[in-house]
Amino acid sequence: xxxxxxxxxxxxxxxxxxxxxxxxxxxxxxxxxxxxxxxxxxxxxxxxxxxxxxxxxxxxxxxxxxxxxxxxxxxxxxxxxxxxxxxxxxxxxxxxxxxxxxxxxxxxxxxxxxxxxxxxxxxxxxxxxxxxxxxxxxxxxxxxxxxxxxxxxxxxxxxxxxxxxxxxxxxxxxxxxxxxxxxxxxxxxxxxxxxxxxxxxxxxxxxxxxxxxxxxxxxxxxxxxxxxxxxxxxx
Amino acid sequence: xxxxxxxxxxxxxxxxxxxxxxxxxxxxxxxxxxxxxxxxxxxxxxxxxxxxxxxxxxxxxxxxxxxxxxxxxxxxxxxxxxxxxxxxxxxxxxxxxxxxxxxxxxxxxxxxxxxxxxxxxxxxxxxxxxxxxxxxxxxxxxxxxxxxxxxxxxxxxxxxxxxxxxxxxxxxxxxxxxxxxxxxxxxxxxxxxxxxxxxxxxxxxxxxxxxxxxxxxxxxxxxxxxxxxxxxxxx
Numbered sequence: 001x002x003x004x005x006x007x008x009x010x011x012x013x014x015x016x017x018x019x020x021x022x023x024x025x026x027x028x029x030x031x032x033x034x035x036x037x038x039x040x041x042x043x044x045x046x047x048x049x050x051x052x053x054x055x056x057x058x059x060x061x062x063x064x065x066x067x068x069x070x071x072x073x074x075x076x077x078x079x080x081x082x083x084x085x086x087x088x089x090x091x092x093x094x095x096x097x098x099x100x101x102x103x104x105x106x107x108x109x110x111x112x113x114x115x116x117x118x119x120x121x122x123x124x125x126x127x128x129x130x131x132x133x134x135x136x137x138x139x140x141x142x143x144x145x146x147x148x149x150x151x152x153x154x155x156x157x158x159x160x161x162x163x164x165x166x167x168x169x170x171x172x173x174x175x176x177x178x179x180x181x182x183x184x185x186x187x188x189x190x191x192x193x194x195x196x197x198x199x200x201x202x203x204x205x206x207x208x209x210x211x212x213x214x215x216x217x218x219x220x221x222x223x224x225x226x227x228x229x230x231x232x233x234x235x
Numbered sequence: 236x237x238x239x240x241x242x243x244x245x246x247x248x249x250x251x252x253x254x255x256x257x258x259x260x261x262x263x264x265x266x267x268x269x270x271x272x273x274x275x276x277x278x279x280x281x282x283x284x285x286x287x288x289x290x291x292x293x294x295x296x297x298x299x300x301x302x303x304x305x306x307x308x309x310x311x312x313x314x315x316x317x318x319x320x321x322x323x324x325x326x327x328x329x330x331x332x333x334x335x336x337x338x339x340x341x342x343x344x345x346x347x348x349x350x351x352x353x354x355x356x357x358x359x360x361x362x363x364x365x366x367x368x369x370x371x372x373x374x375x376x377x378x379x380x381x382x383x384x385x386x387x388x389x390x391x392x393x394x395x396x397x398x399x400x401x402x403x404x405x406x407x408x409x410x411x412x413x414x415x416x417x418x419x420x421x422x423x424x425x426x427x428x429x430x431x432x433x434x435x436x437x438x439x440x441x442x443x444x445x446x447x448x449x450x451x452x453x454x455x456x457x458x459x460x461x462x463x464x465x466x467x468x469x470x
Contacts, residue, residue, distance in 0.1 A: 012363075104375070104377045128337075128361050135340070148385065156381060
């Protein structure tokens, strides 16, 4: 027996609000027979929750257990996940991998992509990033004209953060979690606290905007970020 | 006579492909009675072209003439555009302003937003940025894990570009146009030409991917960019 191999889709599903899926993502989501998504060790999948309103009920679901922290030891997890997906593709089934935000922007899809792209026809559908969704939710214009814009991970050492922020016009600091205190120290040092805005879980049902001075540093979730909007005067 | 004032929407409509509108943007677009969009001096509107398949034909259209280059002298244009939009809002009509990509990310919507947000209820709907759409179209994962990511405008002086790129893990250089030669000089100096990918009009019908060494520097459009993907090895 011979048949066509399936098509792999890395599907950007946006930052959390099911309405922030693109029309393209929705069309493809409904057209495939297999849907893969990352799950935590507690078997939860934020990505699946986002698209739940659109699932047909007739699709094969492939939960992918991924370690929360990436390290060399993560390799077997990705190998196994890629094998699972490849098995469906070899049977001629099209497979969607759900990606929160955008598939190629600080995600985990790339680790599957690099394993599968040489063997299977692959399409990546870009999505709305939480970086943009946060600025919209906060009501702060992010970048003007020729601003120098940066996205920095809160996990970076204070001096790395400080040296970059010092030469940026606007920035977003992602993955705050337990690094909130350190980041605020850097912002204070650079005189950026006045401009900085804090948001938790942008575009998710439990989104929260808190004045940065009132944030409890011990209760900052991983999915929270600080937006430092441009200081440019508007015309 | 008294009535409710209208609601203002800054609507991210994505980078060019009409299917890259979000479900939310489409719902709001269809619900309003007034649609405003920037036009060039030649009366063309890329934003209107993107949403054309979805227009009902019964909506009032408000073309906004904006100067291509922003300067102090642009202020009267934005004042006039804001007045036009305000007139509809005062009549109780909801108004959408179409924004290519994301409304708060290197756009022109902010100049209307700051003029209107204190008077009218306003919602900003984030959109897919051409930055993310370009990486997807090129098939290059943009950022991994804790990468330092930057978006830089090609108009910046060579030394500004070089000093930032030297401390970035991944970057996108936007608005290339006539600055292509200068940008390539910087990339050569930093040893980044090998990694750099060029794309014109990402996600638009006339999208073009050209190997960076084969680009004609005299024919680079404004809507083209260079992606320097992360150099991180995948796990």
